Amino acid sequence: MLKIHLFHVTGTHCPSCKILIEDILQEQNLIDQVTVDLKNETIAVVTKNEQDTNELMQSLGALIKPNGYSLSLEKLAVENKNNDIIWQALPIGLAFLVLFFLLQKSGVLNFGIGGTATPTTSFVIGLVASVSSCLAIVGGLILSISAKISQDNISDKKTIVLFHFGRLAGFAILGGLLGLLGEIIGINFTVSAILGLLASLVMILLGLNLVGILSKNKVTLPAGIFKFFRRIEHQTFAPLLVGLGTFFLPCGFTQSMQIAALSSGSFITGSLIMFSFALGTFPVLAMLSFGSASLAHSKFAPLFFKTAGVVVIGLGTFALLGGLTGLGIIRPLFNI
Amino acid sequence: MVAIVIGGIILLSGNSNRNSMGSDGKNVEIRDGVQYITIDARGGYSPNVSTAKAGIPSKLIVSTNGTYDCSAALVIRSANYQEVLPPTGQTEIDIGTPKAGEPLRGTCGMGMYNFVVNFD
Numbered sequence: 001m002l003k004i005h006l007f008h009v010t011g012t013h014c015p016s017c018k019i020l021i022e023d024i025l026q027e028q029n030l031i032d033q034v035t036v037d038l039k040n041e042t043i044a045v046v047t048k049n050e051q052d053t054n055e056l057m058q059s060l061g062a063l064i065k066p067n068g069y070s071l072s073l074e075k076l077a078v079e080n081k082n083n084d085i086i087w088q089a090l091p092i093g094l095a096f097l098v099l100f101f102l103l104q105k106s107g108v109l110n111f112g113i114g115g116t117a118t119p120t121t122s123f124v125i126g127l128v129a130s131v132s133s134c135l136a137i138v139g140g141l142i143l144s145i146s147a148k149i150s151q152d153n154i155s156d157k158k159t160i161v162l163f164h165f166g167r168l169a170g171f172a173i174l175g176g177l178l179g180l181l182g183e184i185i186g187i188n189f190t191v192s193a194i195l196g197l198l199a200s201l202v203m204i205l206l207g208l209n210l211v212g213i214l215s216k217n218k219v220t221l222p223a224g225i226f227k228f229f230r231r232i233e234h235q236t237f238a239p240l241l242v243g244l245g246t247f248f249l250p251c252g253f254t255q256s257m258q259i260a261a262l263s264s265g266s267f268i269t270g271s272l273i274m275f276s277f278a279l280g281t282f283p284v285l286a287m288l289s290f291g292s293a294s295l296a297h298s299k300f301a302p303l304f305f306k307t308a309g310v311v312v313i314g315l316g317t318f319a320l321l322g323g324l325t326g327l328g329i330i331r332p333l334f335n336i
Numbered sequence: 337m338v339a340i341v342i343g344g345i346i347l348l349s350g351n352s353n354r355n356s357m358g359s360d361g362k363n364v365e366i367r368d369g370v371q372y373i374t375i376d377a378r379g380g381y382s383p384n385v386s387t388a389k390a391g392i393p394s395k396l397i398v399s400t401n402g403t404y405d406c407s408a409a410l411v412i413r414s415a416n417y418q419e420v421l422p423p424t425g426q427t428e429i430d431i432g433t434p435k436a437g438e439p440l441r442g443t444c445g446m447g448m449y450n451f452v453v454n455f456d
Contacts (some may be wrong), residue, residue, distance in 0.1 A: 104448075107379055109405070117423075125404050133406060133448050189411060189418040189445055196446065250446045252406030259420045318448075325447030328413040332443055332450040335384065 002032060005053050006044045007060075011069040011302065012038055016152070043071065068299035085302050086211065092303075095312025100315075104133050113190055117260035119276040126280020129253035136322075137249050138281070139288055140315035141199050144244070146208035146289040147308040149298030151210070159239045160289045164282065166243025171278035172271045174247050178261040179270020189250075190327065196250040197323040203316030210309030250323065253277075364388045372397055373453055377407040377421060381442065381451035390436035390455035394430040409445030414438075418445075 012018070018036040021043065025034040033046040047056065053073070083091040109132050116125070117125075130139070142163070150156045247254070257277045261270035295304040324330045337370040340377060361385055363374045371394040376382045378401055388394065400421045408421045416430050434455040443453060 060394075109379065116456065133446065137446070191408070193445065242417045250409075252444060252446060253404050255409045255420045256404040256423060268394075291349030309385075319433060319446070323451065325443055326411055326445050327447075328411070332441070334448065335450055336379065 003020050003050060005047065005051070005056055006245065007045065007057055007073065008073040009043050009069055009071055009074045009303045010037070010169070011299075012036070012041060012068075017069070020067060021064055021069060024067070025060060028063070031191050035040050040251035041075070057092065064240070067297070068301050080269075085167030088305030089211070089303055089310055093307045093314065096307075096311050097314040100135070103131065108212075117257065117264075117273050119272045122257060122260070122273045122276035123280040125257065126252055126277040127253065127283070129277070131282035132251075132253060134251035134253055136248050136315040137196055137199055137215045138251060139285060140203045140312050141246070142285055143288050143292060143308055144203045144210070144312040144316075146292040147210055147296060147305055147312075148206050150293050151305060156293045156296070157290070160293060161241040162236060162239035163289065164286060166240035167246050167285075168243075168275065168278050169280070170240075170247050172275035174244070175258075175261045175274020175277075176271030178258055178265040178274070179264045180266070180267040182262055192248050192250040192255075193323050193326045195248050196247070196319060197327075198320035199249055200316045200323060203312050204320065207309045207312035207316055210312065212306065213311070246317045248272075250326065361387065363450055366392065369393065369431045370395060374399060375442070375451055375453075377410065378403040378450040380407055381444075384451050386451070388434070388453055388455055390434050390438075392432050393430050396431050396440070396442075396453070398427045398429065400424055400427070401410075406444035406446045407449050410442060411445060412440065412442045414440055 009021070018038050021036050021258070022034045022275070025031055025043075025045065029043060030047055030049060030051065032048050033044075036042075037044070045056065045060065057071050057073065064071070079207075109128055146156065146160055148157050180332045254277070257273060261273045264270045264273060292308060295301065298304070320328070321333055325332045338446060362432065363383055365374075366389075367373045368442055369392070371388055371392040373386055373388050373394060374397045375386070376399050396412075398410060398421060401424055403421065407439075410421055410427075411418050412429065412431075415429060417429055419427070420435055421427050434440065434453075440453040440455070441450065442452075
C-alpha cells in the first residue's frame with residue numbers, strides 16, 4: 001500500500017543537495033521513492049506501507065539533520081532565517097578581515113630574508129607570502145571559487161586537487177622556463193595588474209553571490225565571467241588552468257621569486273625555486289580550499305557561505321583598490 | 337566582537353602614524369650638484385613622505401635589505417619606472433630635474449604600499 005507524504009525542507013543551498021538528500025533517504029527500507037524539488041523546497045516521499053506522517057518526518061529529519069537540512073510540514077519563513085545568518089556572518093567575516101590587516105600592519109612578516117634564493121629560502125618565502133597581503137588576491141580567489149563550487153558542485157574535492165596540482169606544476173614549469181629563456185616570458189607589471197583587477201572583480205561578484213545579495217537566479221546578470229566559471233568548473237582543464245594562472249597574479253613575493261628564477265639562468269634551478277615557493281604557499285592555500293569544501297558540507301554551510309562571502313568581498317575590494325593604485329588610475333587610499 | 341573590531345581600528349590608525357612620519361630631510365643629500373633621495377623598501381616604504389628641493393638634477397636611491405614583499409615591485413608612473421628590485425642592494429633611479437609642486441609618487445605593484453616625495 002503506497003502512500004505519498006509531502007514535506008517542506010530547509011537548508012538546500014545547492015543543486016547537489018537534491019542528490020545528497022535523495023541518496024540518504026532512498027537507503028531506508030520503508031521508502032519506495034524520494035523526490036526533492038529544490039525550487040519549491042519540498043520533498044515528496046512515497047512509502048511502501050502506511051506511515052504516520054509526523055513520525056516519518058521525525059525519523060527522516062533525524063537522518064538528514066547532520067547535513068544541515070530540516071523537515072517541516074508547514075513552509076517556514078526562510079527569509080527571517082537568512083537575515084539572521086547574515087548578522088552572524090558579518091561580524092565573523094569582519095573579525096577575520098581585521099585580523100588579516102592587523103597581521104599585515106604588525107610588521108611580523110617583514111623580517112628580512114638574506115642571501116641568495118635557494119629552494120629552502122624560497123620555501124620559507126612561500127610560507128610568509130601565503131599569509132601576506134598576497135593572500136588577499138590568491139587566497140581570496142581560492143576561497144571564493146572553492147566556496148562557490150562547493151555550493152554548486154558535489155565533486156568539489158577533485159576540482160580543488162586539480163587546482164593545486166595546476167598551481168604546483170605550473171610554477172615548476174614556468175619557473176624552469178624563466179630560468180631557461182629569461183626575459184622572453186618576462187613579467188609585465190601592467191599585465192599582472194590587469195589580471196589582478198579581473199581576479200578581484202571575480203572575487204567581489206562571487207562574494208556578493210555567496211552572501212546572497214546576487215541570488216542564484218540572478219547570477220546571469222553579470223553575464224560573461226559568471227557564465228565562464230559556471231561552464232568550466234566541471235571540466236578538468238579549467239581548475240588546472242586557473243591554478244597555473246595564479247603564477248601571473250600580482251604578488252610582490254611571487255614577482256621577487258620570478259626574478260630570482262630568471263637570473264638563475266638554468267631550467268632546473270628556476271624550476272626548483274618557483275616550485276619550492278609554491279610548495280611554501282601550499283599549506284595555507286590547501287587549508288582555505290579543502291577547509292571550505294568540508295565546511296560547505298557541514299551543518300554550518302549557510303553560515304560559512306555568508307562569512308566567506310563577507311571575507312571575499314573585503315579582500316576583493318582591497319585588491320581592487322590596490323590594483324587601481326598600482327596602475328596609477330587612482331591615488332593611493334591606504335598604506336598598510 | 338564589537339570590541340575586537342573597534343580595537344582593530346584603533347590599532348590600525350595608531351600604527352599608521354609610524355609609517356606616515358615625514359622625513360626631516362635626513363634622507364636627502366646633495367653631492368656634486370646632484371640631489372640623492374634615499375627610500376628604504378621593506379614591508380612598505382620609509383620615509384613615507386619626504387621633502388626635497390626642486391630644480392636640481394635628482395636621483396632616487398631605493399634601498400632593499402632582504403626585501404621580497406610587494407615593496408620590491410616598485411612602480412613610479414611619472415618616471416616611467418616599473419621594476420622588481422633586487423632583494424638586497426641599492427637601486428638608483430634617475431628622476432630628472434623635479435619641478436616645484438609636482439610630487440613624485442611611488443607605489444608597489446599591488447598598490448598597498450606607497451610613498452611620496454614633495455619638491456619645493
